[in-house]
Amino acid sequence: EEVKKLLDLKAQLGDEVVPQKFTLKTPKGTRDYGPQQTALRSSVLEKIIAVFKRHGAETIDTPVFELKEVLTGKYGEDSKLIYDLADQGGEILSLRYDLTVPFARYLAMNKITNIKRYHIAKVYRRDNPAMTKGRYREFFQCDFDIAGQYDPMIPDVECVRVVSEILRSLQLGEFVVKVNHRQLLDGMFEACGVPADKFRSICSAVDKLDKLSWEEVRKEMVEEKGLAVCAADAIGQYVCLSGGIELVDQLLNDEKLKKAKSACVGLEAMKIFLQYCNIYDLQKQVKFDLSLARGLDYYTGIIYEAILLGEEPGDNSSEGIEVGSIAGGGRYDNLVGMFDPRHKNVPCVGVSIGVERIFSVLEARLSAQKLKIRTTEVEIFVASAQKNLLEERMKLCKLLWDADFKVESSYKRNPKLLAQLQYCEESGIPLAAILGESELERGVVKLRDVESRQEVEVARDVLINEIRQRLGTKSA
Amino acid sequence: EEVKKLLDLKAQLGDEVVPQKFTLKTPKGTRDYGPQQTALRSSVLEKIIAVFKRHGAETIDTPVFELKEVLTGKYGEDSKLIYDLADQGGEILSLRYDLTVPFARYLAMNKITNIKRYHIAKVYRRDNPAMTKGRYREFFQCDFDIAGQYDPMIPDVECVRVVSEILRSLQLGEFVVKVNHRQLLDGMFEACGVPADKFRSICSAVDKLDKLSWEEVRKEMVEEKGLAVCAADAIGQYVCLSGGIELVDQLLNDEKLKKAKSACVGLEAMKIFLQYCNIYDLQKQVKFDLSLARGLDYYTGIIYEAILLGEEPGDNSSEGIEVGSIAGGGRYDNLVGMFDPRHKNVPCVGVSIGVERIFSVLEARLSAQKLKIRTTEVEIFVASAQKNLLEERMKLCKLLWDADFKVESSYKRNPKLLAQLQYCEESGIPLAAILGESELERGVVKLRDVESRQEVEVARDVLINEIRQRLGTKSA
Numbered sequence: 001e002e003v004k005k006l007l008d009l010k011a012q013l014g015d016e017v018v019p020q021k022f023t024l025k026t027p028k029g030t031r032d033y034g035p036q037q038t039a040l041r042s043s044v045l046e047k048i049i050a051v052f053k054r055h056g057a058e059t060i061d062t063p064v065f066e067l068k069e070v071l072t073g074k075y076g077e078d079s080k081l082i083y084d085l086a087d088q089g090g091e092i093l094s095l096r097y098d099l100t101v102p103f104a105r106y107l108a109m110n111k112i113t114n115i116k117r118y119h120i121a122k123v124y125r126r127d128n129p130a131m132t133k134g135r136y137r138e139f140f141q142c143d144f145d146i147a148g149q150y151d152p153m154i155p156d157v158e159c160v161r162v163v164s165e166i167l168r169s170l171q172l173g174e175f176v177v178k179v180n181h182r183q184l185l186d187g188m189f190e191a192c193g194v195p196a197d198k199f200r201s202i203c204s205a206v207d208k209l210d211k212l213s214w215e216e217v218r219k220e221m222v223e224e225k226g227l228a229v230c231a232a233d234a235i236g237q238y239v240c241l242s243g244g245i246e247l248v249d250q251l252l253n254d255e256k257l258k259k260a261k262s263a264c265v266g267l268e269a270m271k272i273f274l275q276y277c278n279i280y281d282l283q284k285q286v287k288f289d290l291s292l293a294r295g296l297d298y299y300t301g302i303i304y305e306a307i308l309l310g311e312e313p314g315d316n317s318s319e320g321i322e323v324g325s326i327a328g329g330g331r332y333d334n335l336v337g338m339f340d341p342r343h344k345n346v347p348c349v350g351v352s353i354g355v356e357r358i359f360s361v362l363e364a365r366l367s368a369q370k371l372k373i374r375t376t377e378v379e380i381f382v383a384s385a386q387k388n389l390l391e392e393r394m395k396l397c398k399l400l401w402d403a404d405f406k407v408e409s410s411y412k413r414n415p416k417l418l419a420q421l422q423y424c425e426e427s428g429i430p431l432a433a434i435l436g437e438s439e440l441e442r443g444v445v446k447l448r449d450v451e452s453r454q455e456v457e458v459a460r461d462v463l464i465n466e467i468r469q470r471l472g473t474k475s476a
Numbered sequence: 477e478e479v480k481k482l483l484d485l486k487a488q489l490g491d492e493v494v495p496q497k498f499t500l501k502t503p504k505g506t507r508d509y510g511p512q513q514t515a516l517r518s519s520v521l522e523k524i525i526a527v528f529k530r531h532g533a534e535t536i537d538t539p540v541f542e543l544k545e546v547l548t549g550k551y552g553e554d555s556k557l558i559y560d561l562a563d564q565g566g567e568i569l570s571l572r573y574d575l576t577v578p579f580a581r582y583l584a585m586n587k588i589t590n591i592k593r594y595h596i597a598k599v600y601r602r603d604n605p606a607m608t609k610g611r612y613r614e615f616f617q618c619d620f621d622i623a624g625q626y627d628p629m630i631p632d633v634e635c636v637r638v639v640s641e642i643l644r645s646l647q648l649g650e651f652v653v654k655v656n657h658r659q660l661l662d663g664m665f666e667a668c669g670v671p672a673d674k675f676r677s678i679c680s681a682v683d684k685l686d687k688l689s690w691e692e693v694r695k696e697m698v699e700e701k702g703l704a705v706c707a708a709d710a711i712g713q714y715v716c717l718s719g720g721i722e723l724v725d726q727l728l729n730d731e732k733l734k735k736a737k738s739a740c741v742g743l744e745a746m747k748i749f750l751q752y753c754n755i756y757d758l759q760k761q762v763k764f765d766l767s768l769a770r771g772l773d774y775y776t777g778i779i780y781e782a783i784l785l786g787e788e789p790g791d792n793s794s795e796g797i798e799v800g801s802i803a804g805g806g807r808y809d810n811l812v813g814m815f816d817p818r819h820k821n822v823p824c825v826g827v828s829i830g831v832e833r834i835f836s837v838l839e840a841r842l843s844a845q846k847l848k849i850r851t852t853e854v855e856i857f858v859a860s861a862q863k864n865l866l867e868e869r870m871k872l873c874k875l876l877w878d879a880d881f882k883v884e885s886s887y888k889r890n891p892k893l894l895a896q897l898q899y900c901e902e903s904g905i906p907l908a909a910i911l912g913e914s915e916l917e918r919g920v921v922k923l924r925d926v927e928s929r930q931e932v933e934v935a936r937d938v939l940i941n942e943i944r945q946r947l948g949t950k951s952a
Contacts, residue, residue, distance in 0.1 A: 032536060033538075035534035038534070053853050054882045060511055064571075065506070148887065154889075375534040
């Protein structure tokens, strides 16, 4: 299988190396993740996965590319951002654009009617990268979805609980989860006199309220989208509202909304949702907000978006990069049916955690505090104080690996003691085991606490226990 | 950022769903990994990563695609298997074919002169998929490499120690690690009278000895590659040899080899390597084997390949799929220089763990034993014995999540008790907490051991401790 790879290479290297003619770089909008970045990412993802597992989620994986037709007609005008593969004979393929469409394809193809799964993987968009803002053409998505025919709002509220547990666990500071309901939005548009064929375009105008003022959005509705002034003004009176259950009750008595069936359905659902939020202790974070619209067209029920409220108290860095939306999602009951030959739907609700933004926030925080995180987990460095002790170091490494310790030693025959100890301090390795002629003769090892630089001699036969004890104390 | 995705979709869904016209499938040579497969993969990769970390490795990540020219000229005739991206304006890109070339590009681009890193990621080859044999167009590679200018054979032997620890930790059964040295091979060819320009092609003929007989390989050398009969026969006398240090000593005294400088260099290196193997307790697995050649042209020193020796003792399944090579690697000192504008080399040695083969072996073993692995880690299922207890179940879930337990409950308002208990048994959830009116009144919870079906009543105020204790006993 691995035969005949990289042919001609040796030939090229034979006499003179072929000159490097191209710029040495990663493709536009992509980057390598070095050990520091990978370590940070792993620690963040570990915490997120722990929350997913606490809620009983499984995980699946799908190919990085799909048949192009699987993605066709799913992303509207953003389809131009899809990466296509070259036609090299055979199927026409595209790189995945998100994890939701492959998930829906997976459910339909395997006739799965209920599953609770998370999927963390990279997706691809030929967007104009704004890398200073942390926007890339290759980036991680981290999705948690519950598919299945269940009773109203029970899985929906669990998704918000999951977001809340994740944001707390990552200690990202204060946050709010705005919630709204697509049927309430539709009912509100109807009540305000928006023609049905304008619901989606007016909805995406409302979605801009997090970036534009009401005046600007109103202008877009009236001038660009041809909405009647009175309809726009009626919408303006609703989208400024936000609150809790009391607002739901108020709107249930609103004369205009009462007449729109879809508004009542949405409000009743929202009431149940907010009651469940109280049970899950989410009432302080969750805010019913009529201006929340969410961009995606496929939502059919509850929608939500978690927003970070700036730096947490106690952080003195005044820079504080703009973060905003850090997670979002909602219910999409009709997407799976698009893939099923008989259009059988599987109701779904899910949330996408904005892990790239979380990485950016945490990287900025580390760099503001001039902190580095460890990129290895080495517990003991085996050092030698004199020359010609390589084999003795190797023997000790073997002994310690056998005892399941994480161990490193220099790959040089005769490294300098000072260089070895400096390496330990720079890498944050807690312990060093130092060998010298005299220690070997007396059957002891010099054990050094790297941070305090204190050294003690430990007899070989109690070495493993001594190390285990010291590491136990360190980690506690 | 997420504005305007998936436009038109709702419009399409509006009246009638657009009929699905294409076959619902993943691209040729790819597949989805369901929860069972993902769980198995995760558990295997976790064990492998634990070994990498025990040896102090960091991890990095690189983009799934590279500039096409980065891959050009690295894979010889296999270049036709590279997936290209469509030219959509901008750079010309290809999907990565392995992790070694991106690693070399990463080192050169970032001027890194020493690092010990592992990288686990998918790679892409437009090969004819033999999916029954576990060969796919998208598959995992799992590489561990040590880059840096060090003393001879010290990092090299650690790579073999890493392989050995991994195969033991995965309990894959007996294995042997064949080792050889490229300079010894070159010296042997020279001593046998092979012209220098035929070294690589004769080397790849030798590489086929694991699949073909010597007679067939000899025929290829003589008839296809035009080697003199006497040279082929001379090679034949060497490639049947295998052994330990005693064989190295024997060959160091071989009249023909003595005259080839490169053979002596290789043999001296092999001697040091085998001595280090003794220190790392690898002497039983490692076998010096002159027929090992390895396909890749870029190797410059030690080469090795780990081979599984069939089913482990005690396994009764007589099927036992053919496994063979399960890891391989070697030293490649000149690859990084190909990317450096000044051709500065960084010596590297590494090993690639054949994780796809490992997955296949373990999947076959599970299926032969009719075993399933758990796909979630749920510890407690919160059930209700009567109707209208949804909110009580939710309260208990919240309490248990807050205490960091992994908890599930039905998403239906009024699930049947039997269905809930069956789900627990099928999913292997160890405990069920059952709520009923009577329990609620008396401030207790019925705790059920799912396996034994025994139930006890536990007071609410000691519930968390009781669960913690029971789970502790279970996992111990």
